[in-house]
Each structure stands twice: as structure tokens, then as C-alpha cells.
Amino acid sequence: MSSVSSSDAELSRARRQTINRITETIREMSVVMTVLNLRAGEQVGLRDVEMKALDVLMRDGAMSAKALGQRLGMHPATMTGILDKLEKGGWVARERDPDDRRVVLIQPVRERVGEIVRLFAGMNNVSISMLDKYDADQLDTILDFLSNVVDLARSASTAWDREA
Structure with a gap:
């Protein structure tokens, strides 16, 4: 019986x-990933938070400054400064929402963000090659795990926002 307990304890320790x-x-x-983002940003003259704002816009599409600020956890005044810099650099454009003219949408400028896409092309290609070695069930498990980490x-x- 003690060998089962010892084995269970060993499995539990190995699991921990x-x-x-x-x-x-x-x-x-x-x-x-933060270091990679910082180094990529240095290549195009952008700070980490500016790179993150562009990444969100590139993946999710145009959105209001308020929505982008909420997504990034940024104070509205800080978000305005970031967007001013990105607009001045030609990275984003502010456009009226065709469905609600009161709303201004922040739109990534495709030609400019293409510079960032090219910076990460090598990393993306290597990532795809790495993921090719997993079968469909393993990929589903990896996706589930990473999605749960993001949600957590x-x-x-x-x-923290609710505590403040």
C-alpha cells in the first residue's frame, strides 16, 4: 500500500x-514577447504601447478611441496622446463612422502597418512551421490552453479596475 502512496506522491510532485x-x-x-515588441518598435520609431495599439487595430479593425483605450486599459487622455502620435506618423487615420457620424473611428493605415507586418514575417513563418508538427487535436488543446491564459x-x- 505504501508503494501506491509513494507513487501517488511522486506523481503529484511531478505534476506540481x-x-x-x-x-x-x-x-x-x-x-x-515584450522585448521582441520593443525591438520591433525601435525599428519603426514606436513605443511598446503604440505597437500594441496598432496590433489591436490590425487584428480587430477600426474602432473608437474609447474602445481602443478600454481594450488597452489606457486612460482616455493617454490614449489621445498615443493616437495623436500615431496619426502624425501616418500609422492611423481618424474617420467618421459611416453608421454614426458622431463617432470617430481609428483606422490603421495599411501601407504603414505593412512595415510592421514585414518585421514579424520571419517570426510568423517560424511559428507556423513549429505548429505544423502538431496534429489537429494537439492544436485544439494548445488553442484552448492559450485562450484560457488570455482570459485569465x-x-x-x-x-484591478474594479478595485480602483
């Missing part, structure tokens, strides 16, 4: 160690 390695890897991934981080971030 694996979970710790996963959480440490998530934290390291965050650091490495988003939830933790908004919890």
Missing part, C-alpha cells in the same frame, strides 16, 4: 513541478 514550469514559461514568454489575464486585469 510541471505546472510550475508551465507558469514560469508563461511568464518568460511574456518577457520575451484579462480577468485579473479587469479585477
Whole structure:
């Protein structure tokens, strides 16, 4: 009986160690991705938060400054400054919403954001090659895991907003 308990304890310890390695890897991934984003931003003269704003606009499409600020967790005045710089640099354009003329939408300028897409092309190609080694079920598991990590981080971030 003690060998079963010992085996169970060993499995439990190994599981905790694996979970710790996963959480440490998530934290390291965050650091490495931030450094990558900073270095890419240096190539085009943008700060990290400006790169993140463009990334959101490139993936999600045009949105109001308020919606973008909420998505990035930015104060409206800070968001205005960021958008002013991006507009001055030709990265974004402010356009009236055709469905509601009172709303101004922030639209990424395709020609300019193409510079950023080209910066990350190598990384994207390597990522696709890496993911090609997983079967469909494994890819579903990876997607589920990463989606849950994003949801947990988003939830933790908004919890701070509610406490403030």
C-alpha cells in the first residue's frame, strides 16, 4: 500500500513541478514577447504601447478611441496622446463612422502597418512551421490552453479596475 502512496506522491510532485514550469514559461514568454515588441518598435520609431495599439487595430479593425483605450486599459487622455502620435506618423487615420457620424473611428493605415507586418514575417513563418508538427487535436488543446491564459489575464486585469 505504501508503494501506491509513494507513487501517488511522486506523481503529484511531478505534476506540481510541471505546472510550475508551465507558469514560469508563461511568464518568460511574456518577457520575451515584450522585448521582441520593443525591438520591433525601435525599428519603426514606436513605443511598446503604440505597437500594441496598432496590433489591436490590425487584428480587430477600426474602432473608437474609447474602445481602443478600454481594450488597452489606457486612460482616455493617454490614449489621445498615443493616437495623436500615431496619426502624425501616418500609422492611423481618424474617420467618421459611416453608421454614426458622431463617432470617430481609428483606422490603421495599411501601407504603414505593412512595415510592421514585414518585421514579424520571419517570426510568423517560424511559428507556423513549429505548429505544423502538431496534429489537429494537439492544436485544439494548445488553442484552448492559450485562450484560457488570455482570459485569465484579462480577468485579473479587469479585477484591478474594479478595485480602483
